[in-house]
Amino acid sequence: MPPRRRSPLRHAPTTAARGDPPTIRVELLGGFELGVDGRSIRIPVHAQRLVAFLALHDRPLHRAYVAGRLWIDLSQEQAHNCLRSTLWRMRGPSRPVVDASATHLVLDPAVDVDARELESAASRVLHHESLSAHEIDQLVSAADLLVDWYEDWVVEERDRLRHLRLLALETACTELVAANRFTEALVAGTAAVAGDPLRESATRALIAAHGATGNVAEALRRYEAYRSSLAETLELTPSPHMTELIHSIVPGRAS
Incomplete structure (x- = not known):
């Protein structure tokens, strides 16, 4: 009888050996990565898609909905079978990544997700709750969501997060100028323009920042x-x- 295949999530981290629950983190910005106590863990592609889909929702989702979105080209029965198989292959870690009931699925609440952190930082900036250097750095350095994935649900969420990030960068640029934090304002404005060079509101924010510093x-x-x-x-x-x-910065230059 061939040896039983070991789950890729069965590599118990050192903290788990001491009885502490492992720290699990899901990275979705740029590409997919699952980390346990700082170590990258490889899981099958279907499992990656399931984890990513749940990570982009902060509430329990019905199994039928998840199966239908992830295996859209299959029949309902086939999609459910694929979902059950994927969940079975993910068994093993001392703390599960996915909480599964008979009817619903949700990412374990203790799992950290970089896309959620980005959205929280953007929300705080847009609601004028915070303008910390850490949040500005998060917004500036963030990559697009799952850049090599092209499923509809990924593209929709990628566009939403990109728009939210750019709007937050524009807002940060303007408010940093008002706070006389010009270097950070220029960094935020430059990142916004790099994210969408034809987005006029981003370019206006950056031009205004240059004007405020006298860099005509x-x-x-x-x-x-x-x-x-x-x-x-x-x-x-x-x-x-x-x-x-432009006229306010250089009178008579633009009309």
């Missing part, structure tokens, strides 16, 4: 680059809000 040449360079890209890509011109901003 850089403000004009950013404006000209944006105007050229907008014309070449979309055959559009900057909005009146943009031209008014």
Whole structure:
């Protein structure tokens, strides 16, 4: 009889050996990674998709809904069989990644998720609750969600998180200027523009930050680059809000 295949999550970390529950972290920004006590753990692709899907929802989901979204091309019975098989293959860690009942699934509440942390940081900035250096760094350094995954549910969530991040970066840039934290404002504004070079609100925030520091040449360079890209890509011109901003920095330059 062949030896039984060992689950990839059965590698017990040292803290678990002492009786402490392991620290489990799911990374979704950039690519998928599951870590247990700082060590990367490899799990099958179907298990990755299940963990990622649950990590993007902070509430219990019905098994039928999860199976239908993850195995959309299969019949209901086949999708349920795939879900059961995936859950079986994930057995083994001293603390489970997924809490499963007869009807619902949810990511274990103690599991850390980087995408949730990014969303929380963005929400605090947008609600004017915090503007800490740590949160600014989170927003600036964050990668897109699961960049090599193309399922509809991933694309939808990727677009939502990207928009939320850019909006938070723009807000941070403006508020950091008001707080005379100009270096951080320029970093946040530059990251927002890099995230979407044709997003006018991001470019306006960055240009305003350059204007506030007296860096008129850089403000004009950013404006000209944006105007050229907008014309070449979309055959559009900057909005009146943009031209008014440039006029306030260099009277008579834009009209």
